Amino acid sequence: MAEFAEGLGGDELVLVNNAGIAQFGPYDQMKWEDALAQIQVNLAGLMAATHAVLPRMLADGRGQIVNVLSIAARHVFPGAEAYAASKAGALMFGQSLSASYRKHGIRVCNMLPGSTDTPIWDAGGWKPDAEDMLTPEAVAEAVVAVISAPDNRSFDEITLMPPKGIL
Numbered sequence: 106m107a108e109f110a111e112g113l114g115g116d117e118l119v120l121v122n123n124a125g126i127a128q129f130g131p132y133d134q135m136k137w138e139d140a141l142a143q144i145q146v147n148l149a150g151l152m153a154a155t156h157a158v159l160p161r162m163l164a165d166g167r168g169q170i171v172n173v174l175s176i177a178a179r180h181v182f183p184g185a186e187a188y189a190a191s192k193a194g195a196l197m198f199g200q201s202l203s204a205s206y207r208k209h210g211i212r213v214c215n216m217l218p219g220s221t222d223t224p225i226w227d228a229g230g231w232k233p234d235a236e237d238m239l240t241p242e243a244v245a246e247a248v249v250a251v252i253s254a255p256d257n258r259s260f261d262e263i264t265l266m267p268p269k270g271i272l
Contacts, residue, residue: 118165119252120158122151122195123173127225132186140187147191152198159206167210169252172199173244176219176264176271203261212259214251218244219266239267 126146128139155170162168177185178192196215203213221239226232244265251260 117167117169118158118162119169119171120154121171121173121248121252122154124150124154125173125175125225127185127188129182129184129188131184135187143187143191144194147188148194148198151195155198155202159211162211163206163209165210167256168212170199170202170211170213171248171251172196172213172215173248174199174215174217176217176266178215178217179264180271200261203259207259214260215262216244216247216251217262217264218247219264219271237267237269239265 124146126143128135128143132140151172158168158170162170172195174195175188175192177189178196182189196217199213199215202211206213218239220233220237221241221244222235223241247263247265251263254260
């Protein structure tokens with residue numbers, strides 16, 4: 106889901122790309138449609154939302170984009186090939202976007218949270234203990250910290266981990 110937050114970032118437009126679906130398991134046993142759906146939601150959806158708001162941000166001469174991705178964008182997990190590819194692609198998209206539009210006053214932050222207690226785990230058949238995961242509120246607090254930061258700094262990438270590590 107892409108969320109627009111006007112007011113929290115001051116007088117600038119803020120886009121929080123926070124979409125995510127996952128299907129974990131052996132890639133050779135995954136339906137191609139399920140792999141493609143992860144790419145469409147996790148990567149293409151993020152790109153589409155960004156494409157929609159970028160002209161206004163450029164006209165305003167400022168804006169913030171926060172891509173809430175996953176530690177899977179950088180860390181290998183067996184059985185997460187399509188999910189990891191979608192998140193790694195989104196990470197590279199965000200990095201490239203930052204390089205292209207920073208000079209226009211647009212700040213881009215890629216946030217890589219570790220395991221977070223959300224419904225994304227419901228269909229997986231395995232879920233870490235909730236007390237070992239981040240809460241959605243913890244991730245939201247980090248997003249608020251990023252978009253509330255003064256104009257004289259930019260958080261390019263943040264890795265947010267549960268106290269005991271990734272999983």
